[in-house]
Amino acid sequence: MQSKTKSPPYPPYFSPYPLAPNNLRGYKPSLPNKHSCSTACLPLLPSVPKFSLGYWELLSPALFGTAGALFLSLFSSKDNLVKQFGGTLFKFSLVGYAIGATVSVSLAISEVIKESKAPYNHLLFPIGGGILAIIFLFGSEYLLLYRFFPSSFTGNVGDNLGIQFLSFLYLSITTIATADLGDILPTDITPRLLIATEIAFNLFTLATGIQLLLAQNS
Template sequence: MQRRLTFFGGKKDVQIPEKDQGREIKNLEMASANIGLLAPALVGAGAFFLLNQLFQVKGESDKEGGSVTGNLGSIIYTGIATTGLSYYIYNVLIAAGSRPLYAFMPFSWALGVMILYYAAVYNWIYRISPGSFEGDFGETPLEQLVSFIYFSIATFSTGGWGNFVPKSNTAKMLISMQLLFFVFIFTMGLVFFINP
């Protein structure tokens, strides 16, 4: 007999046949190994970091508009990357079944990828359109990178922005996507990790 949580948080004793006892772990391993869902975020973070750091992309003006193509492409690609991350986390938590703590490491890796991805895209938007954000991000690329990692963590963890303020619609849309991702993660946490 194994005690499992029900959908509404109750507990129920379930007899699991011997042949199915290892299946939950196998399903979790398969869901965790499906890093193809993380690929858009990983590739995007790498591409944004490379464009920012190696080629020193810098927008010409301090206007809020900036490059329409760069801004629109960033929003669309961020939507794809966020959807992949969300689906990966959902699959991992579903596969974990009655053992949600087994999903902790894949879940943590996905959150780390998300934080780095959003830091990279915020840095990219700031580079192509310096008027997108208001605040002191530093002068060197490393200082800016650290500032945007901080900004990404602050946005994800508290919904606040710290001492940086988004000014452009592109920055606001990207922050909205990250906050919606936070709401999704919070909801998944309520469903899968609460043990009354």
């Protein structure tokens, strides 16, 4: 009688690899649940908060520009470095700062309008504040330009600093209202660029007001 030899049983960890293709197709590796990740799965970089400037921050260039122009107007004299070098850089800086401050005030008004809801009665003060800031900014810049270069304007603007400042405030108000009376006129490109910038701000404010009226009546 022939004895049947039994193959030794394989231990569980020495079980033969399944060669059947059907077994291989149904194999799916177990993946950890995405909701059960530990803190190591969290992003390493913190979220950066959105940076935005408020109303007064956007209005501050015009306010500081007014104070700076009035302060520099006190130091105009016949013998100064600005006049000796022709004042090209001085005039370029004056116009550039006026454009930058005007854009900043326009953004302040735009942000206030964007975040507002009907009725729009509360917009009178922020829009009016922006217009006043522009009037004082350009009035002081006209004064500063005149104090260093009196030939930039023609007309009777007064003999002392106080009367001259009031005269150029008057010019700034008539310019932003586009009601030029012709008694104080620019004579070269620098004051004309300043006046054109102030009129452009007036057109922007007018377009914004028309847009609000249309939105309120719709």
